[in-house]
Amino acid sequence: VTAPGALAGKTDLAAEIAATPGVRRVILARDAAPEKAPDQTASISAPPPPPAEDARPTPAALPDGEFDPAACQRALDAVALAEPVAFRPARATIDRRAAFALDKAVEAIRRCPMATIEVRGHADAGAADEALARRRALAAERYLRREGVAGRKLVGVACCATAQEPRRGAGAVDYILR
Incomplete structure (x- = not known):
């Protein structure tokens, strides 16, 4: 996964992205110029896990x-x-x-x-x-x-x-x- 350079100081977030299934490594891209702060922000969270159907082993x-x-x-x-x-x-x-x-x-x-x-x-x-x-x-x-x-x-x-x-x-x- 290629992540923006602004992620460089946020090691917890980078570790969370790296732990996602299917992600093998996180590459931090260098930002060409500082971005203008967005007018609005959105909160992103993982969807809730589906209900357990039965006691299948993981x-x-x-x-x-x-x-x-x-x-x-x-x-x-x-x-x-x-x-x-x-x-x-x-x-x-x-x-x-x-x-x-x-x-x-x-x-x-x-x-x-x-x-x-x-x-x-x-x-x-x-x-x-x-x-x-x-x-x-x-x-x-x-x-x-x-x-x-x-x-x-x-x-x-x-x-x-x-x-x-x-x-x-x-x-x-x-x-x-x-």
């Missing part, structure tokens, strides 16, 4: 250390729900948003040392395109491997809308403990 609420198999699956489910991997329609390219979501999965998978994880790719909603689902699973698997997840831990699998098992997450990729 990645931050999970215990520290290595996970047992049940905790590993709960962590993977929490990541899939909190940070769904999204692809553009009919595409299997890992963009910045998908990479951010997969980075969260890497954190959870590294805490499951003995587990083999099935990386399930899904086609677009309403489409039964197994080739697209397979490409998405393989793209996610390749990304996870590049980020240091051991090769024996990952298996890419295509799942279409006609599959017997429902999706576990909201995105185009699910993680299932084998």
